[in-house]
Amino acid sequence: MTNANRSKWYPITLLPVTAAMAMSILVVLWGATAHSASSDDHSSQTQVLLCDDVRDMLANNADMRKAETLAFGNNARFRAVGSSEKCTSLAALMKFTGSRVLITAIATDPGESGLDQGSSLSAYFFRESGSSLRLVTVKRNFADSNGALGNVGDVNAAHFGPDDGMTVNGGISQQGYSNDLTDFYVFRSGSIVSLGMVPTGWSNSGAEEDNSKAVTITGRVETGLPQPDRVRVTYTRSAGGAKEQSSVAIWRSQAGKFVLEAGDVPQEIIAGFELADDVIAKNGTPVTATEAAPPQPVASTESQGVWSIDDIEMAVPSPAIAEAIKQDSNYPPICKLTGREMLPSLSTMSRTWFVTTSNRCDAGGGTGPVWIVSVAPTGKTAVVFSAFRHSVRAENSLHGEYHDMFVNGDARNPKSGDVYTFDGTTYRKSGS
Secondary structure (H helix, E strand, C coil): CCCHHHCCCCCCCCCCCCHHHHHHHHHHHHCCCCCCCCCCCCCCCCCEEECCCHHHHHHHCHHHHHHHHHHHCCCEEECCCCCCCCCEEEEEEEEECCEEEEEEEEECCCCCCCCCCCEEEEEEEEEEECCEEEEEEEEEEEEECCCCCCCCCEEEEEEECCEEEEEEEEEEEECCEEEEEEEEEEEECCEEEEEEEEEEEEECCCCCCCHHHCEEEEEEEECCCCCCCEEEEEEEEEECCCCCEEEEEEEEEECCEEEEEEECCCHHHHHHCCCCHHHHHHCCECCCHHHHCCCCCCCCCCCCCEEECCCCCCECCCHHHHHHHHCCCCCCCCCCEEEEECCCCCECCCEEEEEEEHHHCCCECCEEEEEEEEECCCCCEEEEEEEEECEEEEEEEEECCEEEEEEECCCCCCCCCEEEEECCCCEECCCC
């Protein structure tokens, strides 16, 4: 399992760079905004060069295949194996009421350090017409992602008042420090509007040899608040062996930049991101009970074959299952685990368990850490799936002893997602 889909919550590790270079990269990320000029023309005269892994993605996902055909028609080809030409990847297909949005990405030229290479994002908007889709407009190169080393980041659907939109999660890590960010975009009046960027995580755990001095801050992001263009972030601070501390902050978009409306932002976030004086001035402003109230869990509407991070009646997994997950590179040490056995099992021979983090630790925007652990008849455990998603659904088709899975990353759109198949060791998507 790669970390490509987890760049937001588990930052990738980069080669050492100077402190000045690291700050310049952070400034580039923090200052990223939607491009002011983007084409609405959905006819293309230039042939599209698709990345290698798109071939398997299209083979396994009928919805993505339909969207790609409508977007590019016969005007696309796959990049030759071993070629270094820039290519287009399919980052996400988001489903909204009556419409779908395909996000594509092309890696941008790296900066002087080569570490701040992101991806240029484009959006293809489709309108549902009966049982078919119709391409209505294209927004080319509307923004650069906040990923590093060419990573797109984690793209998810979002809602802001009556408007649909999306989040792009990313971050950067160097010299043992990591900074996590989330960009917010809203689809409004025929345009893609950048609401701004919010800092959502910070850690010095890779720079401190003394564990008692290590601090890790994770943020749980929520959109769809009663007042539009506002975002709620619950920060959880873990320092050494001390008890976790949580605080809530309400960020409000103003002229394409988020300002702090109320709440508490950890001092490490303020210092690490060099936040402006207006944030410092508002820090500590009381949050109303309505704004601070956590979202109510949404129980699954399907009985068998679907497992979600919002499921109720989950419990602490066995020590053997927990130990297997703790060996996974995506495991956040500050979080506790909860889960339930998958009945019926994904495997025809072994038992399988769906595991996530308790109290929505390290979760945001309706998605969170998800592990599937197999327990063989001998008692041997193995993690066969690890990703940052909302739910999984068992499919009838089999690869080896394991059923294929439909994996959903948007709590509001259960039909959006990707098909994963078992390769003999783990579940993989699109040839990764």
